[in-house]
Amino acid sequence: MRRQLPAPIAVLAAAGAVFVLLPVLALVIRAPWGSVGTAFTGVGASTALRVSLEVSVVATVISVAVGVPLAWVLARVEFPGRSLLRAIVVLPVVLPPVVGGIGLLAALGRGGVVGRWLYDVFGVQLTFTTAGAVLATTFVSMPLVILATEAGLRGLDVRYERAAAAFGGSPGYVMRRVTFPMIAPQLAAGVVLTWARALGEFGATITFAGNLAGKTQTLPLAVYQAREIDPGGAILLSLFLVGISLIVLVALRGRLAGTR
């Protein structure tokens, strides 16, 4: 016979589930389903979707290009201050994104520490540009691919890489044929999470790059702007983002919990 589920646990668990489910359900109930066809044809929405895709994909590519080598260094190279560097690199995960945006302004804004020099010497301005939105998004989402890759590398049995070296693999060959293929599942999870986070980025982007339609206005920013002018449209766009996030999470369900 199955053991009875203790009543207090059942009640609290149900409360937790309802609390999370309710807003999603409300979106579904309140959505103006009649105007689904026009939700994305409106100029604002389709442009925001295009900007979102551009920004999130480029930010993911940069995150992987820089974050994976960084994860490798954090996992495999011993140097003083490694723990501190790891903490700083992962900081954006817990930091309010708006703080990240302010930090980026201080560094790369037109009057910023580096930004001033960029502007004076090269005439480059990052704030209020799509490139700026990409930078802000990268700042916030890159830690996810770093965390996933580093966890994968740390969990990898070094004996395989040693064996590969003993079988004639140069360090580069071993990395290409053994190390990264063996952590491919974690790497893939990291990339998808990074992209999903990039797609949902709001705070750092609006702080650093502003909310310019066609340039820096991504879907979340469009939702935020539309919530008073066109509440129904905002709900439909929100549902769209919920759907994408849900697909990502379901696809990754085992890997996030560390099981397969």
Add this chain to the structure above:
Amino acid sequence: MPLDVAFTAKRDAFTVQVAFSAADGETVALLGPNGAGKSTAVEALAGLVPLASGYVRVDDVPIQDLPPERRPIGIAFQDGLLFPHLSALENIAFPLRSRGARAEKARAAAVDLLTELAPGVRPDARPAALSGGERQRVALARALVSKPRLLLLDEPLSAVDASARPGLRALLRRTLTTFAGPRVLVTHDALEAMTLADRIVVLEDGRVTQAGTPGQIRSAPLTSYAADLVGVNLFAGSLEPGEPGTGSMDTGEGTVIVPWPDGVPSGRIEEVLATLAPSDVALHLGRPEGSPRNVMLGEIEEIAVVGERARVRIRTSPPLVAELTAGSVERLGLSTGALVWASFKALEVRLNLRGGRT
């Protein structure tokens, strides 16, 4: 010399000191208990652990400073250590591909070895789908595929089911005898070393305690570990002349009467080793009257029955292991904790003066 090794390697606080050489077509076994430093020695040979001092020479050329990928060594690692993300065939082809061989050429060589050594394994099977024995066969093929100068087998039978062992052991023997260069077999299994190796290097606690042919080690083990491995009683101590033709050996745990070594002048001799076959020890319920000079009483510590034979460990002074038939154990009614008399003739004790004389 095709293979000449003398080095010290350190891993963490553990130091391993090994020296041996091997000719072409000769199998040298590194035999030792777990934790003796065998794996560290293997990794030092392969270049995965740096040497603290010493050398590894292949054909008189020092290779200790070469990175692992440039050493002419084929290794079958403990547990196989096949790459889990590659198929059996890709695993075997790996050492060729890593050295720049073309895909088709590597594949053809891998197919040949797979058919020869692991005919039952599907080429596209992942290691996870293979049995321990099959994995070891694939690992063996991977060790041989690049036609290395030296073959290194690390505990090839340890991860294999008992049922698959005889077949794999026969395959190992065949592979070892057909491999032209020096072969090094690392094992903790004395039987494996005795049956597969031409020479045995006994490694204990990071040091070589004995080296010789299986016959030499069987007849004259130098340490209690080696004696235990080959299943004999080992006595170590000093020898004093006794009655004419005999000597009295003080082992620190008791006294054993032994034959006086031929041609050795009468006088105290230090550091003498002596062995006694367990089958030469007779057990009695009452004190035996007769010719055996060594008679001692002790409590039975352990009775291990293997097939028709029983090994009885007795807390005599010095402690003894006796081997008798399982029927005798029953007939005498022997049981753990019981007192029993043990006897053996002085002539049955074989002396080993450290100079190598017996």
